Amino acid sequence: MSKDPYEALGLTKAATADDIKKAYRKLVRTSHPDLHPDDPGAEERFKVISAAYDILKDPETRARYDAGEIDGLGAERPRRQYYRDFADASDNTYQQGRGFGADADPADIFAEILRNRGRSPGGDSAGRGFSARGPDVSYTLEVPFLDAARGAETRITLPDGQSLAVKIPQGTEDGKTLRLRGKGASGFGGGPAGDALITVLVRPHPVFRRDGDDILLTLPITIDEAILGGKVTAPTIDGPVGMTIPPGASSGQVLRLRGRGIGHVGRKAKGDQKVELRIVTPPDIDAGLRDFFTEWRKTHSFDPRVDLMKGASA
Known part of the structure; x- marks a missing residue:
């Protein structure tokens, strides 16, 4: 499937926020692996759909994608201009005007950034270790109609066996994503954990x-x-x-x-x-x-x- 978030959701760049939400809700019901356990392609489709929705639901990230600053997975696109001023005052290896160049290896650039960070004031001579926030993890939770309408609290069991309490706010709509801070994957190098993103699917009611x-x-x-x-x-x-x-x-x-x-x-x-x-x-x-x-x-x-x-x- 395409990594263009608009194409993944079957939309154009003229789509409104409401169009994006409706398209996502529809596709979740047709592609979520829990709802289609016999469909081998459901999981991959759902990952693409979720990634596309994460980009387009937030006006800021949508604007950055439209401007070419990030790709369809939310990753920063390589900058085309020169990289300058990475060294501190004590190390002028890369002075202004002597950038890496547009064809430099990104791995070399990243390594140099880490080396210079280690040599910056306050850093130890061996350099500081790399740390980063853990990735967010997406889950789907099906709830009864009345629980979504009136509000409720339930629990979900994560793949690692951990039980997690989830509060369903009063008035929760079908397809709404709840964010549980710090309940995602562990961080790297002592960094904070990511978030758990819970997509709520509201079960139809026989009367309402x-x-x-x-x-x-x-x-x-x-x-x-x-x-x-x-x-x-x-x-x-x-x-x-x-x-x-x-x-x-x-x-x-x-x-x-x-x-x-x-x-x-x-x-x-x-x-x-x-x-x-x-x-x-x-x-x-x-x-x-x-x-x-x-x-x-x-x-x-x-x-x-x-x-x-x-x-x-x-």
Whole structure:
């Protein structure tokens, strides 16, 4: 697969932040090795996708990639200008204007940097050892819909057997990456450990759906509730609540339960729950109900399709 992050996510450089997030979420579900254990190419695809997303999700790293400062894996691109002024005042081996040259071996340049660092003021005569931060490590965690909506704490077991506590913030979206500082791979030469990057996959719910911070629900109602109205009980992510069906309700009509949607830590306002009504007829139509509507049809000419037919022929 291409190491161009845009190509890896199926995007162009004109992609918005929302486009990048949506593309990543879609590809994670089709390429993560835990979700596709029988696909031998899934792991490699997921690595490429994750690396691409790490570059493009951050405006700063995205800008650096677009400017050619880093490559598709986030590594610094070799600078084309001369390398100058590596020596300190006591060592003028490389004075200004006598750089290594554009065709110098990067390994030689790196070694010289380390040697000069060891000779700098405060350094010991033998030179200081190299140290670097450890690499970040990526994991995927599938969580139930309600845990992501309400917030929860769970644990994951790492490949080395270590158990790690992960706090799922209230309102966590599908595809969101959580960063656990210092829980990644060990550093080099005494350097700090990298971070653990946990990509959250939210498991679909059989009843609730999410649209931003709003919760969507389809609520079945009876014929008499639709015609006469009445009070019914509707489920929400925080438990059942009472709501009123207005007389003359229709299938597809949407009612709103304010403040019954997704909340976030530190934010007072919550989303709403949108309740779409769906009229459901009884599984068995008894003689009384059939006779009633038979007589009602004889004396009423209501046709809900009149406007639809006019619009179709316009």
